[in-house]
Amino acid sequence: MKTKIVEKEQIRYMNSFGETPFEEREITYNIEVNPIKQYGHYEMYSNHGEYHAEGGLWFDDGVLSDYDGIFELPETIKTKLVEWGFIVEGE
Numbered sequence: 001m002k003t004k005i006v007e008k009e010q011i012r013y014m015n016s017f018g019e020t021p022f023e024e025r026e027i028t029y030n031i032e033v034n035p036i037k038q039y040g041h042y043e044m045y046s047n048h049g050e051y052h053a054e055g056g057l058w059f060d061d062g063v064l065s066d067y068d069g070i071f072e073l074p075e076t077i078k079t080k081l082v083e084w085g086f087i088v089e090g091e
Contacts, residue, residue: 001040001084005029005076011051025051029076033057033084042069042077063087 007029010022026047033040040057055069057077064086067073078088 001035002032003030003080005031005080007076009076011046013051027051027076029074029080031077031080033059033081033086035059035062035084038062044074044077057081059086064089 005028007027008024009027011025011027012022013020028045028047030043031040032042038059038061040059041055042057043052043054045052053070055067057064058066062085064081073088081088
């Protein structure tokens, strides 16, 4: 299973200096899952190139059990996983 999703979203940057104001950016998501291996990965980035994150997705019997790369998995990724038939806690 593989998809590319492009959405406009409000994002901001957080670092040791604080937070920037929210800005609207076009975010591209590349999401891929191999249901047999119960593993997947994602990449997300802005069209301006200054925003980028990627990480892994691990499943146990179709239930998302772990992910890495960012603090909280975006709703766009969670929603796609549920559409594909995976169980995401809280969805």
